[in-house]
Amino acid sequence: MAALDAATQQQLRALAPEVLGILCRRTKDFAAAEDAVQEALVAAAQQWPAEGPPEHPRAWLVQVASRRLTDEVRMAIARRAREETVVSLVPAEAQVALGADDGGAADDDSLVLLFMCCHPSLSPASAIALTLRAVGGLTTAEIARAFLVPEATMAQRISRAKQLIRDSGIPFERPGADAFTARLGAVMHVLYLMFSEGYAASSGDSLVRTDLSGEAVRVTRLLHRLVPGEPEVAGLLALLLLTDARRAARTGPAGELVPLDQQDRARWDRQAISEGVALLAGALPQGRPGPYQLQAAVAALHDEAPSAAETDWPQILALYEVLRNLSDNPMVELNHAIATAMVQGPAAGLALLDQLASDARLAGTHRLDAVRAHLLERAGDLAGASALYRRAAGRTASTVERDYLLAHAARLNDALGA
Amino acid sequence: MKYMLMMNTPGNGPYQIASWPREDLVRHIQFMKAFARKLTAAGELVAAEGLSGPDQAKRVRAGNGGKPVTDGVFPESKEFLAGYWIVQVDSPERAYQIAAEASAAPGKGGVPLNMSIEVREVMSEAPREWQE
Secondary structure, eight states: OOOOOOHHHHHHHHHHHHHHHHHHHHSOOOOHHHHHHHHHHHHHHHHHHHHOOSSSHHHHHHHHHHHHHHHHHHHHHHHHHOOSSOOOOOEEEEHHHHHHOSOOOOHHHHHHHHHHOOTTSHHHHHHHHHHHHTTOOHHHHHHHHHHHHHHHHHHHHHHHHHHHHHTTOOOOOOOOOHHHHHHHHHHHHHHHHHHHHHHHHHTTTTTOOOOOOEEEEEEEEHHHHHHTTTTHHHHHHHHHHHHHHHHHHHHHHHHHHOGGGOOOGGGGGGGHHHHHHHOOOOOOOOGOOHHHHHHHHHHHHHOOOOOOOOOOOOOOHHHHHHHHHHOOHHHHHHHHHHHHHHHHOOHHHHHHHHTTTTTTTTTTOOHHHHHHHHHHHHHOOOOHHHHHHHHHHHOOOOOHHHHHHHHHHHHHHHHHHO | OOOEEEEEEOOOOOGGGGGGGGGHHHHHHHHHHHHHHHHHTTEEEEEEOOOOGGGGGGEEOOOOOGGGGEEEETTTOOOEEOOOEEOOOOHHHHHHHHHHHHOOOOOGGGGGGOEEEEEEEOSSSSSSOOOO
């Protein structure tokens, strides 16, 4: 079977939330509408390569999805008719068409869909999967490939997430002003996690796995277009772009991890960096800083440094000082310790790590060990560093990271033996 | 996050289940089938396989010229992998909960076996925090 070309596939995915929004408003049934749109997307992927894309792709999708939905309603009515003596006089098509309103509210629909898919009552993994399908326009098979699980498992997970939304009675509408900020925060968190998940995926065989980081950037771009006045959304988009810009340089020829200070900066994506920096330049002056803007600012300082040695560590340290006051996040504390070591020397960084050792969220994790090993190495304690690199390797759940840490330990052992 | 749940049984000879009364055998198999159905319905089951018994197992090493040299008896092994599940869950606690449920599969006379289930995280996490 022929496949869709990349441009048509992108177009199809971009249309998915619009079509779903139209159907949701007609039917008031998110779960059923979402299934119907998914079927229409699959039908498009099967028919368009052979027959060529239709003249009006959006209308085509709406029509096919509506037909699926009408069939569903008709079957439901038939079931009820068999079970009850009262038969509805309203024909199925009319029920679907009730409240039909295709006019101009596509943007609002997409935003409402994002709020629904990233509802705090869903687990992050379920929210990511549902967002990819309902807003990202990906098929269940593509999402399953991203998570390396069977398609049936992913289908079940999505269907349960929708059931949860249905049971909780969340209406298909924009949340009120009081809930808006919190719900927007939940959406941003899900997109951030989607990007992180993509980082894990991109370390595997990228030929078969769906590009989750790219999808996260695309959906965040959509979110930024929908709420252009939210500086944290701009900050998140900037952060993802500025991080994703280093993707090509992040792994070596054998798939091994290349740390930031050893990356070939010529391979960084300059266009993504300019876009991220421009977004940040628009967001920061609004005077409403938040964790995403600040993290993006750190990423921008790394990306704009001509070499690792010329990185503006004092300014990065200053940004982490502000971040610490904004959030209670052990990863921020770890990065703050690294920045301190870069500015004031490894001893100052190690002293901060000692204070973190009692943090239950970091105790027993490989990250604390790995950072301490790195600072011990810089302080000249090669034996201590090697032991900690090995311990961190035993604690990580990432194969590429394990290999990276073991390589460090082996290199130090060789130096000690020589 | 993904976890592998490994079900271990005593390693000497064929599975003891072979000598159970039919009624107990059927109850055990029904439990395992219902367990798999439940995990599937929850969208948590990635893979599950039962393995043939210790008496069927071969240990293989490369001999001269890379030819396989097989060895088939394991009198020394105390425990033997009988089957495994790979589950996709939101927390380690959920993986432990699933393991405990599998552990309590009914044995002879319907009494819970309380088998030892080894729980190991599958290495699929993101390589280090991507934010430097």
